[in-house]
Amino acid sequence: MSIVKRAYYQKKLVAYLKKNGTVMRYKLANIEEQYLDSRYRVKPRYPYEDATILNRRIDELEEAINNKVEELLRAYPSIKINNKVMKSALESESPEVSDQENQDILIYDFDKYIKEMISRKKQEDIRKGRERVEKIHPSCKDYISTRNALCDFEYDYGEILYLQDITPVMIEQFVDYLADIRESTPEHKYLTRGGLENSTINKRLDCLASLTRNFYNDDNATSIILSGKQDSERTEVIRLTKEEIVELCELEVRSASEDRIRDYFVFLCLTGLRFSDLVKINKTNFTQRKDLHILCLYTQKTIKRAEIPLTSKAYDLAMKYEFRFDYYTNQAFNRQLKDLLERYHKFEDEIVEYRQVKERVIQTVMMRREKISAHTGRRTFISILVEMGISIPRIMAMTGHTKESTLKIYVDKFSPHLREAISPLEF
Numbered sequence: 017m018s019i020v021k022r023a024y025y026q027k028k029l030v031a032y033l034k035k036n037g038t039v040m041r042y043k044l045a046n047i048e049e050q051y052l053d054s055r056y057r058v059k060p061r062y063p064y065e066d067a068t069i070l071n072r073r074i075d076e077l078e079e080a081i082n083n084k085v086e087e088l089l090r091a092y093p094s095i096k097i098n099n100k101v102m103k104s105a106l107e108s109e110s111p112e113v114s115d116q117e118n119q120d121i122l123i124y125d126f127d128k129y130i131k132e133m134i135s136r137k138k139q140e141d142i143r144k145g146r147e148r149v150e151k152i153h154p155s156c157k158d159y160i161s162t163r164n165a166l167c168d169f170e171y172d173y174g175e176i177l178y179l180q181d182i183t184p185v186m187i188e189q190f191v192d193y194l195a196d197i198r199e200s201t202p203e204h205k206y207l208t209r210g211g212l213e214n215s216t217i218n219k220r221l222d223c224l225a226s227l228t229r230n231f232y233n234d235d236n237a238t239s240i241i242l243s244g245k246q247d248s249e250r251t252e253v254i255r256l257t258k259e260e261i262v263e264l265c266e267l268e269v270r271s272a273s274e275d276r277i278r279d280y281f282v283f284l285c286l287t288g289l290r291f292s293d294l295v296k297i298n299k300t301n302f303t304q305r306k307d308l309h310i311l312c313l314y315t316q317k318t319i320k321r322a323e324i325p326l327t328s329k330a331y332d333l334a335m336k337y338e339f340r341f342d343y344y345t346n347q348a349f350n351r352q353l354k355d356l357l358e359r360y361h362k363f364e365d366e367i368v369e370y371r372q373v374k375e376r377v378i379q380t381v382m383m384r385r386e387k388i389s390a391h392t393g394r395r396t397f398i399s400i401l402v403e404m405g406i407s408i409p410r411i412m413a414m415t416g417h418t419k420e421s422t423l424k425i426y427v428d429k430f431s432p433h434l435r436e437a438i439s440p441l442e443f
Contacts, residue, residue, distance in 0.1 A: 024049055029056060031159060039363065042102050045074055069124055120178050123177070127163065168206050169193050187244035191217055191246065194216075197210045213372055238258050265329070281338070283333045284394065293315055295344075298340055308326075317416070322416040324414045354386070362385060366383060369381075398411060402432075411423065
């Protein structure tokens with residue numbers, strides 16, 4: 017029978033003992049109470065470390081404390097045991113502790129890698145004087161999603177994954193797992209849903225390869241991971257034409273909230289901003305050079321300076337909302353935009369979405385409006401400029417892109433030279 021009890025005290029999980037007129041609350045772990053179940057065990061969805069490993073460490077420490085309490089009470093029945101006494105007792109006969117148990121555990125080390133990355137990105141932002149809307153740098157989110165997918169993979173396969181477990185067979189199984197859809201149950205809630213298409217699967221593999229390359233310095237494991245990448249080609253760009261932007265501007269809406277949603281979306285189409293940049297701009301971002309208004313900013317994602325010449329319509333919208341567009345969160349905006357387009361039966365032409373899931377190509381027919389979101393404004397802006405023959409470096413100066421390859425799909429689909437390519441076949 018255990019002498020010490022597990023309790024929660026001042027944001028710490030503790031081993032609790034009240035004996036001989038004194039109280040001991042010896043720390044087992046610093047952890048927020050929301051991540052503990054009714055038995056004071058760490059819940060599976062703990063976001064900062066693998067819950068299974070953490071629970072085992074806590075159990076082992078609690079058992080060591082309990083054994084030491086029993087030993088002390090047998091030797092000195094009237095001893096007053098407090099935190100100081102217990103710390104001294106544990107340290108006086110501590111066995112040589114090997115770190116082998118936690119060595120090269122993927123989740124354990126992935127958590128450290130992500131924490132270091134978040135800290136490094138935060139320090140970079142501080143040095144550059146940048147403040148982000150998101151608490152976590154956008155580039156870290158794919159790593160967190162990859163870590164969560166590995167947690168789910170471990171749960172279903174019933175094994176803790178070590179670096180040495182990265183083999184071609186394991187990576188093939190992991191790719192299959194990412195492609196399969198899984199449903200949570202009352203007994204277990206998954207961190208990820210699965211059902212990923214090849215382009216997203218490849219992002220997960222890239223993140224895992226970053227861990228093995230930069231944290232473990234293991235070129236062999238990195239090569240194995242990258243060999244699991246799937247064929248992936250983005251085939252469609254959902255966007256509006258210039259005529260459709262004009263049509264949307266002239267749409268007679270019935271409320272101020274609908275007017276605001278429509279205006280925000282049109283402004284995105286005319287500036288190519290990411291939503292994370294839209295909500296951060298204010299009057300200080302707007303300047304004038306001769307008779308041209310320009311929107312200047314450092315982009316949240318790439319921390320690159322962008323200068324966007326504004327059309328008269330874009331500047332009028334900025335003045336209308338006093339140069340601020342921070343009324344909505346991204347999720348709320350996308351939800352209300354879809355509701356607006358559905359209510360007024362806009363963009364209901366059918367499109368075919370092609371998704372590559374491993375070797376399969378899945379075709380889904382849907383209305384175009386179902387795929388329209390805040391980011392469609394950015395795609396609209398870029399595709400129209402490409403159509404009009406604006407150079408890629410000039411577009412990048414406005415959008416904050418850092419790689420020309422990112423814009424290749426726009427050139428392939430909207431270049432004005434496409435007509436010239438088939439001119440020899442005209443008759």
